Amino acid sequence: xxxxxxxxxxxxxxxHLRAVAYRMLGSAAEADDAVQEAWLRLSRSDTGxxxxxxxxxxxxxxxxxxxxxxxxxxxxxxxxxxxxxxAAESADPERAAVLADSVGVxxxxxxxxxxxxxxxxxxxxxxxxxxFDDIAPIVDRTPVAARQxxxxxxxxxxxxxxxxxxxxxxxRQVVSAFxxxxxxxxxxxxxxxxxxxxxxxxxxxxxxxxxxxAAVARNxxxxxxxxxxxxxxxxxxxxxxxEPGTPRYRVLTFTFTPTQVHTITILTSAExxxxxxxxxxx
Numbered sequence: 001x002x003x004x005x006x007x008x009x010x011x012x013x014x015x016h017l018r019a020v021a022y023r024m025l026g027s028a029a030e031a032d033d034a035v036q037e038a039w040l041r042l043s044r045s046d047t048g049x050x051x052x053x054x055x056x057x058x059x060x061x062x063x064x065x066x067x068x069x070x071x072x073x074x075x076x077x078x079x080x081x082x083x084x085x086x087a088a089e090s091a092d093p094e095r096a097a098v099l100a101d102s103v104g105v106x107x108x109x110x111x112x113x114x115x116x117x118x119x120x121x122x123x124x125x126x127x128x129x130x131x132f133d134d135i136a137p138i139v140d141r142t143p144v145a146a147r148q149x150x151x152x153x154x155x156x157x158x159x160x161x162x163x164x165x166x167x168x169x170x171x172r173q174v175v176s177a178f179x180x181x182x183x184x185x186x187x188x189x190x191x192x193x194x195x196x197x198x199x200x201x202x203x204x205x206x207x208x209x210x211x212x213x214a215a216v217a218r219n220x221x222x223x224x225x226x227x228x229x230x231x232x233x234x235x236x237x238x239x240x241x242x243e244p245g246t247p248r249y250r251v252l253t254f255t256f257t258p259t260q261v262h263t264i265t266i267l268t269s270a271e272x273x274x275x276x277x278x279x280x281x282x
Contacts, residue, residue: 006047010039013054017061023123024065026108034064055134062124062138069116107157114153121146122153144279148236171238171256172281175231178261179240182220183229190217195257200264203272220252220264231281241278251276 017038021031038060050056111119117139124130124138125146132143132150139146174193181189194213200220201209210219229242232251240252251273255263267273 003043006042009053010042010057013057016054017057020058020061020123020128021065023108023111023127024062024119025068026112030068034061034068037064055130058124058128058130059134059138062120062130062135066116066120066138069119110157114156117141118149118153118156121149122157125150126154142233142279144233144236144277147277166237168233168238170259171254172231174256174259174261175238175240175254178220179229179231187217190220193261195260195262198260198262198264200266202266203269204266216264220266233277233279233281235277238281241280249273251278 014035017035018031021034022028025031025034038057041060041064042057047053047056111123114122120139121132121135124135125132132146135150136143136146139149141149178190178193180186181193191213194216196213197211198213198216199209199211200216201207210216228244229240230244232239232241234241234251234253237253237255239254242250242252250266250268253265253267254261267276
């Protein structure tokens with residue numbers, strides 16, 4: 001593609017890219033800077049194999065804006081004002097006002113409260129329908145983790161209380177101990193990893209709820225001890241995929257106290273399993 005054709009295609013996407021950048025940065029001037037940087041990167045790149053140039057450019061602008069937000073935060077700058085008014089903010093105050101109106105001052109104020117990665121995930125996914133598979137590399141997370149970022153941001157935007165970030169390292173340690181004890185048939189070790197008031201349940205019709213660490217240990221060990229069982233992120237929380245690839249395929253999900261398992265849910269029905277996002281842990 002020659003330079004003129006490339007410039008024409010970039011120009012066709014400029015308004016979209018400016019909208020993305022403005023929602024990310026809350027500043028018309030900085031949005032223009034981000035779009036200009038995207039053009040520079042495009043002009044220096046071999047895009048012959050890029051099938052979706054608009055998507056590629058959106059990703060580039062997202063990366064540029066994320067870097068700018070992180071740089072702003074590292075310098076401990078005050079958040080920018082929501083409405084970019086006046087010549088000092090933009091060489092074209094009328095266009096800046098149109099941008100502000102398109103987002104809403106209240107929304108910009110809320111977006112300023114988000115962490116950079118949360119803001120990017122929310123803006124790209126919820127406002128511009130970018131898939132989490134494309135967002136994940138920008139924020140250096142898995143698609144599941146990117147989905148969590150957007151979910152947390154969405155809750156902040158909606159004014160709902162936000163749960164603390166899960167401690168995945170601690171979850172992995174607890175679930176690994178549970179799986180190892182189940183495989184070894186170490187009943188005492190299983191009980192030790194369970195909260196005294198632990199609960200286990202299954203989605204099988206007519207299944208009863210089991211309560212108490214000892215009873216849960218006896219019940220859950222059967223579900224977890226298969227030879228092929230492995231740890232996985234299940235909807236963003238560490239769990240176990242047991243008996244993978246068999247007609248008895250099942251998933252164990254967990255909730256946690258700070259250092260133990262409190263609830264185990266054993267999922268076996270196709271209805272339950274098809275709604276899960278499962279990512280095997282290395």
